[in-house]
Amino acid sequence: MLEAIVIDIDGTFLNSREEVPLENIRAVQEALGLGKIVVFASGRMHVSIDNLVKKALGRTFPIIAYNGGLVTVNGNTCHIKSLERDAAAGITASVLKKGLYIQAYVDDELIVPADCDEARAYAEHSGVGFRVEKDLVDFLKHNDTMKLLVIDNHDVLARLKTFLEKDFNGIEAFKSFTNYLDIVPKGTNKGEALVLLSKVMGFDLAATAAFGDNDNDVPLFRACGYAVAMGNATPAAKFAADSIAPEADEAGLARSLRCLLNSFD
Numbered sequence: 001m002l003e004a005i006v007i008d009i010d011g012t013f014l015n016s017r018e019e020v021p022l023e024n025i026r027a028v029q030e031a032l033g034l035g036k037i038v039v040f041a042s043g044r045m046h047v048s049i050d051n052l053v054k055k056a057l058g059r060t061f062p063i064i065a066y067n068g069g070l071v072t073v074n075g076n077t078c079h080i081k082s083l084e085r086d087a088a089a090g091i092t093a094s095v096l097k098k099g100l101y102i103q104a105y106v107d108d109e110l111i112v113p114a115d116c117d118e119a120r121a122y123a124e125h126s127g128v129g130f131r132v133e134k135d136l137v138d139f140l141k142h143n144d145t146m147k148l149l150v151i152d153n154h155d156v157l158a159r160l161k162t163f164l165e166k167d168f169n170g171i172e173a174f175k176s177f178t179n180y181l182d183i184v185p186k187g188t189n190k191g192e193a194l195v196l197l198s199k200v201m202g203f204d205l206a207a208t209a210a211f212g213d214n215d216n217d218v219p220l221f222r223a224c225g226y227a228v229a230m231g232n233a234t235p236a237a238k239f240a241a242d243s244i245a246p247e248a249d250e251a252g253l254a255r256s257l258r259c260l261l262n263s264f265d
Helices: 009-013 022-033 046-057 085-097 117-126 136-141 154-167 190-201 215-223 235-240 252-264
Strands: 004-007 037-041 063-065 070-073 076-080 101-106 109-112 147-151 171-177 180-185 208-212 226-229
Touching: 004 009, 004 022, 004 190, 004 252, 009 037, 009 046, 009 208, 022 037, 022 046, 022 252, 037 190, 046 063, 063 190, 070 190, 076 190, 085 101, 085 136, 085 147, 085 154, 101 117, 101 136, 109 117, 109 136, 117 147, 154 171, 154 180, 171 215, 190 208, 190 215, 208 215, 208 252, 215 226, 215 235, 226 235, 226 252
Parallel strands: 004 037, 004 208, 037 063, 208 226
Antiparallel strands: 063 070, 070 076, 101 109, 101 147, 147 180, 171 180
C-alpha cells in the first residue's frame, strides 16, 4: 500500500518551460483522492514552493524547502536548520572575492549583494522578490541564513564545491540545478527531512515513493521505499532510482505516478 508521495519541483513537477503540465496536476489530484499524503520537496525557498503549488492545486501541502533546511506541515514549521553565522559570512566573503555571484536566504526572503542580472533572473524563476544588502557579509554576521546559493557554470561550481568543503567546516555543497550550487548546514538534505516529516505525520517510509531529477534528490531516494528519476535526470539521480520515468516535458511525473498508484494498490 502506497501511503505517501514526495515530489521535487524543477525538472519534475515543472517542465523545462517552468510550467506545470495539466496531466501532472490531474495525477496529483487523483493521488489525493485516493487518500495519499503528497509532499513537495525542493531546494527552493518555502514561499516559492508554497505559492507555486497553491496556484497549481489550490491548497497548502507539507513542504520540504531549502533542500531539507525547513519543513512545514499545514504552514506550521516542524524543523528549521541554519548555517553558522560565521561560516555563512566567511563563505560569502570568499565567493565574492573570487568575483562570483552569491545570494542568501534569511527569514524566507531572498537577499542579494546587488540588483543584477543573476538576482533578477533567479527572482523571476522562483516567483519571488529580492532585497539588496550591499554589505552582504556584515549582514550575514548578524542574521541566520537558511542557505547560500552560487550561480555560475558547471566547471566553476565543481571547483568551488571542492574548495568550500575543504576550507569550511559544518557545511555541504551540492548542485540543485544545472548552474546552481547550494550551500547548506552539514547533514541537511531532503532525505533527512523526509525521515523527520514521516515521524511528524505518521507515514511509513517503506510505503513512500519519491520523484526527482537532480543530485540533491539522491538522499531523498535513499530514504524512501521507491524512487523514480525523471528521464531528464542527472546520472547520479538515475543510478539511485528504482525506475526511470519519461521526461518532465512529456509529463513523466503523471505517467509514472499513475502506474505506481495502480501497481501499489
